[in-house]
C-alpha cells in the first residue's frame with residue numbers, strides 16, 4: 001500500500017517560505033491566465049448560522065488538488081479558527097492520492113502571497129509603507145509576505161489591540177489607528193468584511209489596495225464611493241463578481257466586466273496594470289484553487305527533496321475494514 005505523506009500546518013510552513021509562496025503564487029496566476037492550469041468553479045456549501053464550506057479543485061503540472069475548507073467567521077468567538085480543513089493532492093497521471101495537507105497553512109501562504117504579487121504588479125514603483133487592516137491569521141501572513149517582498153515598515157490596525165501589537169512586534173512595524181493604516185502606500189484589508197473599513201475620504205492618490213477579506217457574497221470592505229475612485233483588478237472575474245468585494249457593486253450595476261482586469265493578464269503582459277502614479281489600484285482577492293495547487297506543489301517538492309520530514313498513512317482496504 002502506498003504511504004501517503006500527511007503535512008500538518010508546521011510542515012507546510014517549513015516547506016514553503018513567504019518568498020517561495022510569492023514566486024509560486026505568481027506562477028499560479030500566470031499558468032491559470034495562460035489556460036495551462038485547470039480550475040473548475042468553487043462550490044459553496046452553506047452551513048448556517050456558522051458560515052460555509054468551499055470545495056476548490058484544480059489541476060496543473062501533473063497534480064490534481066481539492067481543498068475542502070471553511071469560512072466560519074464567528075469561530076474565533078469560541079476559540080476556533082475561521083479557516084480549517086484539508087487539501088488532497090493526487091497524481092494527474094495515475095490518479096493515486098499522493099498527499100494530504102493542512103489547508104489553513106496553504107490558504108494563509110497563498111492569500112498573503114497574492115497580496116504581495118498584486119503589490120509587485122500594481123503598486124507604484126516607489127511604494128514602501130504598508131497598512132494592515134485586520135491582523136488575524138491571514139492578515140498576519142499578508143504582512144509577512146509583503147515584508148518578504150521588500151515592503152514596509154507598516155502600520156497594523158485591529159480592534160483586537162493585542163493582535164495588531166503582536167504582528168507589529170514580529171515585523172518591527174508599528175500599531176496605529178484605522179485612518180493611519182488606510183493612508184499607507186500599500187493597504188491590505190483582511191477583516192471578516194462585515195462592514196467596510198475603507199472609505200473614500202481616506203484614500204490617497206497613488207495607493208494600492210489589496211482587499212482580501214471579502215471572499216463570499218454579501219461581504220465588503222470598501223465603500224462604494226471609494227471603489228468608484230479605483231482602477232479595479234481581481235484574481236478571477238467569475239469568482240470576484242459572484243463572491244468577492246466586487247460582487248455587491250456588480251449586482252447593483254455599478255461595475256461592469258470591462259472595468260475589471262484579471263491580475264494574471266497583467267502578469268502575462270496581456271493587459272495594462274497601473275497607468276500612472278496618481279491612479280489608485282484595487283486588487284480584489286477571492287482566493288483561487290490554482291494558488292493552493294501552486295503551494296501544494298512546493299510542499300511536495302520540499303518533501304521529495306528531503307528538506308522536510310512528515311508522517312505517512314496508508315488508506316488501503318485493511319484500513320477501511322469495519
Ligand SMILES: NC(=O)c1ccc[n+]([C@@H]2O[C@H](COP(=O)([O-])OP(=O)(O)OC[C@H]3O[C@@H](n4cnc5c(N)ncnc54)[C@H](O)[C@@H]3O)[C@@H](O)[C@H]2O)c1
Pocket residue numbers: 071073076082083107111133134135136137138139157158159160163190191192193197211212213214215285286287288
Ligand atoms: N481572499 C482570500 O483568499 C481569503 C483567504 C482566507 C481568508 N479570507 C477571508 O479573510 C477574512 C479574515 O480571515 P482570517 O482567517 O484572517 O480571520 P481572523 O479571525 O484570524 O482575522 C480577522 C481579523 O480581523 C479583525 N477585525 C474585525 N473587524 C475589524 C475591523 N472593522 N477593522 C479591522 N480589523 C477587524 C479581527 O479582530 C481579527 O483579528 C475572512 O473574511 C476570511 O473569509 C479570504
